[in-house]
Amino acid sequence: MIRFADRGRSVxxxxxxxxxxxxxxxWHEAEIVIETGFVGARLPVHFTDAxxxxxxxxxxxxxxxxxxxxxxxxSVTDWPAAGRSAYLxxxxxxxxxxxxxxxxxxxxxxxxxxQLRDDWATRAASRLDRLRTALADSR
Numbered sequence: 468m469i470r471f472a473d474r475g476r477s478v479x480x481x482x483x484x485x486x487x488x489x490x491x492x493x494w495h496e497a498e499i500v501i502e503t504g505f506v507g508a509r510l511p512v513h514f515t516d517a518x519x520x521x522x523x524x525x526x527x528x529x530x531x532x533x534x535x536x537x538x539x540x541x542s543v544t545d546w547p548a549a550g551r552s553a554y555l556x557x558x559x560x561x562x563x564x565x566x567x568x569x570x571x572x573x574x575x576x577x578x579x580x581x582q583l584r585d586d587w588a589t590r591a592a593s594r595l596d597r598l599r600t601a602l603a604d605s606r
Contacts, residue, residue: 468497468598469522469591471557471565473582476503478555478565480512482598495519495602499553499567501577508577510553510569516602518547523595529559529588539563 470479479500493516501508525544532540539561546555549568556566562580569575 469595471563471579471581471583471587471591473584476579476581477501478567478579478581480555493517499555501567501579503579506577508567510567510572512547512554513552514547516599519595519599519602521548522546523592523599525557526588526592526595530592533586533588 468480468482470477472478477500479502481498481500483496483498495514495516497512497514498509499512521544525546539559542559544557545568546557548554549556549570552571553567553569556568558564558566563583564578564580567577567579
């Protein structure tokens with residue numbers, strides 16, 4: 468679904484059911500998958516169609532900033548919104564960092580700094596748009 472990665476580390480969100488869906492209409496069940504030389508972990512995450520729209524907005528804004536040549540601005544966004552389940556805190560810095568926060572179950576936070584390739588936000592936004600279209604078509 469979405470993957471932030473460099474040569475040695477990655478954080479991915481993988482849908483449990485490729486057709487989407489969950490216990491409730493408009494809800495999705497997935498796993499956050501962390502892979503580094505230091506830690507490998509999986510944990511459940513739940514999100515809505517609105518959360519996907521929020522992530523699309525974040526990625527589109529990053530893509531525009533990349534195209535304009537704007538340096539990382541230190542901004543932070545939580546996805547999905549903090550509080551319901553585990554979530555990602557995306558920090559636009561140099562290097563880009565993904566914090567995986569699990570305040571509900573384990574209380575653990577893992578930070579993964581990443582050297583993302585140029586044009587990463589444009590490619591990620593495109594993949595997410597295709598996923599959102601496929602999820603809408605499967606209903």
